[in-house]
Amino acid sequence: MTRAAPTTLRPASAKEVRDAVLDTPGRLAISGAGTARRWAGRPAEPDATIDLSGLSGVITHNPGDMTVSVHAGTPVRELQEQLAEHGQRLALDAARIDRGATVGGLVATADAGPSALVYGGMRDLVIGTTTVLADGTMVRSGGHVIKNVAGYDMAKLMHGSYGTFGPLVEVVLRLHPAPKATACIAIDGPVDAAAGHVQRLMASPLEPIAAEWVSGDPGTLLVRLEGGVDTLPVRTGRLLELLGDGAREIGPEGWARHAALTGGTPGQPDPAQVTVAAGPAGTSATAVAGAGIADPAGSGAADPAAGAVVRIGCAPARLAPLLAGLPATAVTAGLATGVATVTVPGAAVAEVHEAVAAAGGTSVLRDRPDALDAPAWGPAPSALALLKAVKTQLDPEARFAAGRFDPWM
C-alpha cells in the first residue's frame, strides 16, 4: 500500500497541538528546529509531522525568582538574548544552540554542553513541563519553584524521550545569574596528558565551569572559569600556575571549534590530522583527515561509510583510555564529566557501541549521513521492559516517534 505523503502541521498554541494530536490519525513525528533530526534511531515514516517551531516565545519571566516559562519551540539562542537583558541566563551551552536548537528539542534529546560539569544538563534546569499525550491529555508537572517534590517529576520522563511520549508544549526553567567575567585557558597535549591536568584541576579548589579536551595535533584542553571582574584574574593566574608550561589564556573563540566538532556535521570531521592518544610502542591511533569521507559537500548521502557522530558517557577516569582505543577522527571530551562526542567512520559505529559498553558506559548515534545504516544505540538497558511498560501506559498505540529507540522498541 502506498502511503500518502506525510502532512506537516504547524500549531501555534498548546491547544492547537492538542487538536493536531486528536484530529490526526496514525503515527506522528515531532520536530522543532530540526537540529537533531538524524539523532538516535531512524524515525519511521510518520503519517504527519507536528512542527513546533511556531510555538515560540517567553510566556512568563520572573526575574526575581529566576524562573522562566517558555513555549517548547523557543530557540534557546533567542531566549538567552532576552534573559541577558536581566543579567540572567539558562546555564546550558550545548553546541547546537548556535544552530537554532529549541528548548523542547534540547529536553527531548537530553542534550548538554561543557558547563554540565557544574550546572548539569537540561534535566537539572527544567522545573516544569506541559506535554500532550496521544489521547489528547495535557499533562502538567512541576511549577515555578526550584524546590518541589510534589508528585512525579514528569519533566525527567520527557528528558531523553525523543518525543516518545508526546510533544512538549511548555517548559519552565530555572535560571542562573550571568557571570560577570569569564576566562578561557588552553593547554596543548594529547588526551592522556589532558586527563592528568583535569585530575589535578578537580582536586584543586579552582571550581572550573568546564574542562574539555578537543582533538587536533596534538589536541587542546580548554578550561573555563567564571567569576567577578576583579577576582577572576587572580583565579586565572592560579589556574595557569597549576597547569604549568604551555598553559595560556585565550579568547572565547577557543570554544567555537569545540562547538563545531561537537555539532559534528556528518561527513566533515576535523580537517586537522587528529591524534587521540599516542598509544604504546608507536601504535598511535592517529587518523588521517577525511578518513572515510566520500562526500565533501557534507550530505554524506553517497557513502554509508562516511563519518558519524557518537555521543558517549562513562566514568570520567575511564574516558581517556576508552577514547584512545576508538577509531575517532574528531573528539571533544569532558574529562571531568565522562561525556564525549566522537566522529568515527560510519562503518565503525557498532564497534564504538561495543567498546563503550565494555567500559561500562553508554552511547548513542547522533549526526550521521542519511544513508548510513548503523545501530543507533548500544546494548539495551536492564530497565527496557520498564520503559516499554511506561510507554504503553502513555502511548498505547505507539503513535509518537516510532523508530527513535530502534532496535530496543
Place this chain on the structure above:
Amino acid sequence: MDPRIRSEFVTLLGAADVIDDPIRTRTYECDGLTSSRVVPELVLLPRTADDVAGCVRICARHRIPFVARGAGTGLSGGALPVARGVVIGLNRLNRVLEVDPDNRRAVLEPGVTNSEITAAAAPYGLYYAPDPSSQQVCTIGGNVAENSGGAHCLKYGFTTNHVLSIEVVLPDGSQVTLGGDSAEQQGPDLRGVFLGSEGTLGIVTAVTVRLLRTPEVMRTLLADFPSVAAGGQVVSDIVAAGIVPAAVEMMDALAIEAAEGATGAGYSLDTPAALVVELDGTVEECEEQFAQVKEICDRHGCTRLHVAGSPEERANIWRGRKAAFAAVGRISPDYIVQDGVVPRTRLAEVLERIEEMGVAAGLRVANVFHAGDGNLHPLVLFSAAEGQTERAEHLSSQIAELCVEMGGSLSGEHGIGTDKACSMPAMFGEDDLAVMDRVRAGFDPDHICNPGKLLPTPRLCGEKPGRYRPHPLEEAGLIERL
C-alpha cells in the same frame, strides 16, 4: 498473614529476620508523622539486595502490599505501613560499598545515613552536597525516595541532581539499574522519575552519588532584622546582585526562641527575624561576595551582624538552625511541621498571610525555612490535651494550599505521603494526577508498592490505578464522577 506465606519469608530470610510479634511490629507503625499509625502484619529485615528482591517477589506472587522503610524520619507518612501488608526495613543494608575519589563518587547501600556519606568522602577532600536537617539519622535510600533537600540545595541542587544511578527492585521483584556511570543517559530519565517517588515505584538497593570537592572556604554570618519582610528583602537583593549563596536560612522570633533555648547557639532573643547566610567557594570570590552581602544586610536595617570566626562558631550557628524543629517542642506541647514552597519574591506576603491565618485559628505558627529557594517550614503549635489537634491539622493544610495559591508547591522536601495526598488536587488537575497514576501503573500494575501514598486514594472503592476507566456504578448511571 497466611502461615504458608509467612513461611516463604522465613525460608528466605530466616526466622529471626521476619517479625510478627505484635509488640515488635508496633515499633514500625509510623514514621515521623506520628499522627498516622498502622501496624503491619509482618516486618521483614533483609540483609542483601537479593533478599529484598526475594521479599518483593513473594509479595508480588501473593499480591501483598509492601512498604519500604529506612530510618523512619520522613515527615509526611511516606513509610506508613499498609494494613495487611508488610514493611521491608532496609537498615541492615548499611554499607558504604565504594568511595571512588578519581571519579568523585560513592556507591552506597540504602541504609547508609546522609552524614556517613560525607564522613566516608572526607578523607579525599570530597563531600556529598544535599544535607537534610535530619542528616545524622536519615538514610540515602529515604533521601532518594523523597528527593531530599536541605540548606545547601539552593546552590548545589537536590538529591536528584547528585544521584548518578540507582539499583532498584521493581514491584514485580525484578532488579534493574536506572541511570549510569555519567550524566549522559539512554532514553527517558527513569532514574529522575524514581527519585522523589516516595517509595511508590520500587525499592532502592544501591545508590551511586556524585561527590563534590570541599570548598576552599566557607563564610557564615548570622544577621538580625527588625522584620521578616526586611530579611526577605535581603534575600532578594543578594540574588539580584548575582550572588548564589551556599545557603540562606531564615528564622522568626518563635523559632529563634525555641532554637536558642535548646542549643544556646548565640541567636538574639529579642529580634523578629534572623538570617543565616553562608557563602563558599574560592577565597577571592567568597571574600568579594561576602562584603557585598554585609553591605546589603546593613542597607536593610540589620540590627546585629555576627560573622562566624572559626569552624566551631560556624558549626554552632548551624546546630541552632538544624535543631529548630525539635526545639519547638520546648515552647509547645505539640506541633505540626508543614513543608511548602513559594516563589522567593512572595515570601513576605505569604508569611503575613500565615500569621493572619494563625491568629484566626487561635494558634501560634513558628517559621524556620530555606529562604533562598522559598521552602517554608511553618510549625503549627498546638496542644492535643486542650483539643486543638483538628484545628491545627486544618491550619497546616490551609498553609500548604496557600503555597500553591501563591504559585508554589505543596512540598519542597518532605513529600506528599499520606499527609498531603488529599491536597494534591489543589495543585494538579485531574488529568495530571491520572497521568501520574498511569506512570505508576507502568512500574506497579498490581498496585502493591506503597499504596495509598502520594496520589489521592482512588475516590471510589474498586477504582483501579492507571488510565481512567468509568467505575461500574458510573456506567450504570448510579453515581456521578465529581
